[in-house]
Structures are given as C-alpha cells and as structure tokens.
Amino acid sequence: MNNKETGKVIVIVAPSGAGKTTIARKLLADYPEIKFSTSATTRPAREGEKDGREYYFLSEEEFNRKVEKGDFLEWESYSGNKYGTLQSEVDKLVESGYFPLLDIEVKGALNVQRIYDSNLVSIFIKPPSLEVLEERLTNRGSETDETLSKRLKRAEMEMQHADDFDYSVVNDDLETAYAEVKEIIESFITD
Numbered sequence: 001m002n003n004k005e006t007g008k009v010i011v012i013v014a015p016s017g018a019g020k021t022t023i024a025r026k027l028l029a030d031y032p033e034i035k036f037s038t039s040a041t042t043r044p045a046r047e048g049e050k051d052g053r054e055y056y057f058l059s060e061e062e063f064n065r066k067v068e069k070g071d072f073l074e075w076e077s078y079s080g081n082k083y084g085t086l087q088s089e090v091d092k093l094v095e096s097g098y099f100p101l102l103d104i105e106v107k108g109a110l111n112v113q114r115i116y117d118s119n120l121v122s123i124f125i126k127p128p129s130l131e132v133l134e135e136r137l138t139n140r141g142s143e144t145d146e147t148l149s150k151r152l153k154r155a156e157m158e159m160q161h162a163d164d165f166d167y168s169v170v171n172d173d174l175e176t177a178y179a180e181v182k183e184i185i186e187s188f189i190t191d
C-alpha cells in the first residue's frame with residue numbers, strides 16, 4: 001500500500017501508561033508501510049532513548065523557536081514539558097508513501113483530528129482501570145513521585161475524552177487489545 005496520494009494519518013492516543021507505545025511498536029513491526037512520526041520534546045531523554053528516534057530532544061529555546069516559526073502541526077504542554085508534532089515529519093512520511101503513526105496525548109490528538117478529518121483514524125487506548133495505570137507507570141520506572149502524580153491526575157481528565165475518538169480499545173490483555181487495533185488499522189489502510 002502506498003499513502004502518497006491519499007495522505008492518511010494514524011493516531012494512537014491514551015493516558016500515559018495505558019500502553020499506546022507498546023501497541024504502536026507492535027504495529028510498526030508488523031506493517032512496514034506504517035512509520036513512526038518522531039515528535040519533538042523538551043523532556044530529558046530516558047535511558048535507552050535516542051535523539052531522532054523516540055523524540056527530537058530540544059531545549060526550551062529551540063522548541064519555542066519552532067513554535068514561533070509555525071513548524072508544529074500541534075504542540076502541548078504535558079507534565080511540565082512541551083511535546084509537538086512536526087508538520088515536516090508527517091509530510092516527509094506521506095511524501096515517501098508511508099502512513100505516519102502519531103503517538104500523542106489527548107489535546108494534541110483532538111487538534112490533529114480536526115485538521116485531517118476523514119483522512120485520519122484515531123484509536124484511544126484505555127487502561128483497564130486507573131489503579132492498573134498507576135501500577136504500569138510505577139513498574140515502568142520512568143517517573144518520579146511528582147511526575148507520576150501529575151500524569152495520573154491528567155489521566156482522569158483524558159479518560160473522559162475516550163468517546164471523542166473514532167475507536168476505543170481496552171488494553172487489559174495485550175494480545176487481545178492488539179488484535180482489535182490491527183483490525184481497525186487494516187481496514188483503514190486498505191480502504
């Protein structure tokens with residue numbers, strides 16, 4: 001499948017810790033025609049993360065310059081840092097015939113959804129409960145007490161937006177959730 005003419009975009013959205021990156025990675029491994037749209041962020045890199053792969057890691061000043069230049073399709077502040085989708089990143093992938101996959105938070109996803117409209121599919125990944133979400137974030141070991149509590153607080157608001165997206169999938173058992181996501185994606189990219 002080639003996406004150059006159609007310019008379709010895939011958005012996976014979820015509260016932090018629900019498992020969207022885990023599901024996105026499985027999609028990227030199974031579908032060579034789907035490519036990750038690398039976002040920019042002011043958050044420091046986690047262990048094992050590489051600049052230009054997980055994110056473009058920017059200083060606050062570099063990020064703000066890009067905002068002023070209008071380089072972002074969307075951007076948001078999240079848990080004390082800024083995150084944004086670069087229009088050039090999405091365009092580059094479409095130009096090369098790929099389906100860009102955006103792994104972004106709720107407010108940014110709502111904005112991108114408005115822009116791409118019917119050329120976009122959005123899937124909200126739900127954790128089985130907020131307790132499980134906390135457990136997953138804690139086990140991931142990526143958060144301090146402060147960032148964990150900010151993310152959980154934000155998750156409560158984000159969960160209320162589940163119905164604003166095209167589909168919502170509960171990520172309790174990973175393989176079951178992934179099978180549901182695959183079905184949605186296959187129908188979108190072949191349509």
Ligand SMILES: Nc1ncnc2c1ncn2[C@@H]1O[C@H](COP(=O)(O)OP(=O)(O)OP(=O)(O)O)[C@@H](O)[C@H]1O
Nearest residue numbers: 015016017018019020021022136140171172173174
């Ligand atoms: N179905 C599942 N059952 C148990 N653990 C899971 C499941 N899905 C994901 N996880 C684990 O939960 C943690 C959070 O998953 P992941 O990093 O994919 O979340 P995320 O939604 O991308 O978070 P963030 O928005 O912060 O990047 C990871 O350690 C992951 O291995």
Ligand SMILES: Nc1nc2c(ncn2[C@@H]2O[C@H](COP(=O)(O)O)[C@@H](O)[C@H]2O)c(=O)[nH]1
Nearest residue numbers: 016039075076078083084085103104105108
């Ligand atoms: N609005 C946007 N949100 C983004 C973007 N890139 C990532 N994200 C989301 O931020 C949170 C936190 O991510 P983390 O890597 O620090 O755990 C998470 O929900 C991401 O999906 C973006 O470009 N725009």
